[in-house]
Amino acid sequence: MTLESSIIRNRFPALQSGAIFLDNPGGTQITLSALERIQQYLTTSNANHGGAFHTSQESDVILDNAHAAMADFYNAARPEEIVFGNNMTTLTLHISRSLARTWKEGDTIVVTRLDHDANITPWVLAAQDRGVKVRWVDFHPEDGTLDVDDLRAALEEKPRLLAVGYASNALGTINPLEEIIPLAHAAGALVYVDAVQYAAHGPIDVQALGCDFLVASSYKFFGPHAGILYGRYDLLDNLFAYKVRPAPNTPPGKFETGTQNHEGIAGVLGTIEYLEWLGETFGGEYSRELSPHYKGRRLRLKQAMSAIRAYEYRLSRALLDVLKSISGLTLYGLSDPRRIKDRVPTFAFRLNGQHPREVAAALGREDIYVWDGNYYALAVTERLGVEDKGGMVRVGAVHYNTERELKMLGDALERIVRHKQAI
Incomplete structure (x- = not known):
């Protein structure tokens, strides 16, 4: 339909x-369901985290549900792989600082000229702090596609990280991540994907992609202003986090610094509920193709994004x-x-x-x-x-x-x- x-x-x-x-x-x-979630949160469960009273406990349930919902949207292995933050830029600046602690002077990282600056400058700044070389990958000006041959040459330098976009926010190009990510991993690089421009337009499956990190902002896919990072649990667990002492020492809490935008996170939950409705209402024709790989809400979300893409x-x-x-x-x-x-x-x-x-x-x-x-x-x-x-x-x-x-x-x-x- x-x-x-x-x-x-x-x-x-x-x-x-x-x-x-x-x-x-x-x-x-x-979307209306996100607005309703925001209003409901602020009027019935507006409280800080971890309290021994009703509104705080209700707030924690909503935040947990939002982590689970975004894990389903990204097809992450577990909700603890989902980190909320102000936006993609802030999350990337945070993670770049943590990842850079693992780099050594003389190492190389790779960025592309097709990317939004939020997936370039945080890495360039971190590289400057650590004495790390930045290798730029070009794109073809005539059609706006990434120069994959140039990327292959860059990966021969055995970089520690590849920062790459899922889709260009300027030209609309979808990068061939299914080809790029295995090449990067074979070269020993972690892969950080900016999916901000792609998230509204097609299904995302971080496990199928095999990326190490992926980040988007919900205001780019019908929700409130909030950023949502996926990170492989073992990486998030082992990475050093810049945080205050009482904060959790395990993901995602170790990276969700300070009091979060709880009403915004509730709005993200409402956004996922809208997409789930859309998949159930209009995405049935994709069920046979997708059901061997996804179940429940994950199936309905992939149906939604497949219907949107078509x-x-x-x-x-x-x-x-x-x-x-x-x-x-x-x-x-x-x-x-x-x-x-x-x-x-x-x-x-x-x-x-x-x-x-x-x-x-x-x-x-x-x-x-x-x-x-x-x-x-x-x-x-x-x-x-x-x-x-x-x-x-x-x-x-x-x-x-x-x-x-x-x-x-x-x-x-x-x-x-x-x-x-x-x-």
């Missing part, structure tokens, strides 16, 4: 405003057609419709003679929300030669968007082009 837009959109209160939200790569709108293939094709039809538009990244499965529906472009902020502002006046600039993918805009020119305009669809909205985007872009030509 294909996704029904009217049913889906009713689960997102912000969509009732009439605006067209194509700023999703920077943050999606929040629907978004249509959106990607429609968005690609729209953008290709606009006179004077330069599209960056994969533009071959035969390679839709190698990208998420996140597209970056420039219009001839127009600054990206000018284009984004013109669309904003028509209640079509898009991003401009570098979106913290600084290495991408520098490599493409557009950083000093205002970066690019970025549009990104998710499963609550419709093909009609994408047509309205195209109509608005045509008006912008005509207006510029008339001046």
